[in-house]
Amino acid sequence: xxxxxxxxxxxxxxxxxxxxxxxxxxxxxxxxxxxxxxxxxxxxxxxxxxxxxxxxxxxxxxxxxxxxxxxxxxxxxxxxxxxxxxxxxxxxxxxxxxxxxxxxxxxxxxxxxxxxxxxxxxxxxxxxxxxxxxxxxxxxxxxxxxxxxxxxxxxxxxxxxxxxxxxxxxxxxx
Amino acid sequence: xxxxxxxxxxxxxxxxxxxxxxxxxxxxxxxxxxxxxxxxxxxxxxxxxxxxxxxxxxxxxxxxxxxxxxxxxxxxxxxxxxxxxxxxxxxxxxxxxxxxxxxxxxxxxxxxxxxxxxxxxxx
Numbered sequence: 001x002x003x004x005x006x007x008x009x010x011x012x013x014x015x016x017x018x019x020x021x022x023x024x025x026x027x028x029x030x031x032x033x034x035x036x037x038x039x040x041x042x043x044x045x046x047x048x049x050x051x052x053x054x055x056x057x058x059x060x061x062x063x064x065x066x067x068x069x070x071x072x073x074x075x076x077x078x079x080x081x082x083x084x085x086x087x088x089x090x091x092x093x094x095x096x097x098x099x100x101x102x103x104x105x106x107x108x109x110x111x112x113x114x115x116x117x118x119x120x121x122x123x124x125x126x127x128x129x130x131x132x133x134x135x136x137x138x139x140x141x142x143x144x145x146x147x148x149x150x151x152x153x154x155x156x157x158x159x160x161x162x163x164x165x166x167x168x169x170x171x172x173x174x
Numbered sequence: 175x176x177x178x179x180x181x182x183x184x185x186x187x188x189x190x191x192x193x194x195x196x197x198x199x200x201x202x203x204x205x206x207x208x209x210x211x212x213x214x215x216x217x218x219x220x221x222x223x224x225x226x227x228x229x230x231x232x233x234x235x236x237x238x239x240x241x242x243x244x245x246x247x248x249x250x251x252x253x254x255x256x257x258x259x260x261x262x263x264x265x266x267x268x269x270x271x272x273x274x275x276x277x278x279x280x281x282x283x284x285x286x287x288x289x290x291x292x293x294x295x296x297x
Contacts, residue, residue: 030263099182100182102176131284133197134201138194
């Protein structure tokens with residue numbers, strides 16, 4: 001990787017980590033008492049990377065975020081959860097982005113839902129239990145709202161970003 | 175780049191809600207409360223099975239300690255030494271098919287209906 005690529009990926013990884021750290025101070029669980037409920041703010045970075053950069057950069061940023069996130073707190077269990085959820089979300093969003101009738105909002109909602117599906121799958125594997133799947137419907141309903149929220153946040157960023165983005169190296173742009 | 179909400183996005187919402195409904199229907203048969211049993215699992219291994227209709231309180235020791243309370247046909251983790259305390263935040267569960275999970279402690283508390291596969295009931 002060239003210096004510019006490494007730098008941009010590092011900055012976006014740091015941003016994603018900062019967002020997931022900030023997220024724990026937002027007491028969403030008080031309003032919706034379900035385990036694993038969160039806004040998924042770090043997904044804003046994945047989403048923005050997917051819209052601005054080639055998919056491989058979004059993937060590297062995601063991997064680095066999951067890895068460092070588990071180093072700074074959470075441990076190996078959290079790594080399984082965020083990797084499975086994050087990779088599934090990225091895969092679904094990359095595919096959904098190709099659908100001509102979806103805007104960034106639809107892509108974001110599908111990504112949030114895929115993230116929940118991945119986490120429930122990880123929990124099923126970890127707990128050796130399919131009953132945890134009974135939580136999925138509730139998580140999916142919440143995902144529609146959190147997906148809309150992160151989609152709106154990302155759309156807001158992308159609306160004001162293009163001027164700065166012109167200075168990206170051509171090989172990183174999509 | 176499409177940064178505006180479009181009509182097509184409603185399809186994405188509909189797809190997610192349809193999946194939610196399908197999964198909900200899938201787990202529907204396991205929801206009934208008569209003769210329900212509380213099963214306690216740790217790391218996939220069943221430790222106890224208690225009737226949901228008999229009040230009791232007990233602890234589960236592992237990496238952390240969970241205090242489980244069964245009261246008035248409901249079950250909850252009422253105290254926990256785990257970081258985060260999401261399991262306590264889950265509150266009370268009363269219907270079959272619901273479960274309360276404390277991931278840091280590897281604990282799952284599951285309510286199964288009367289026709290669930292139960293070997294023995296203590297109490």
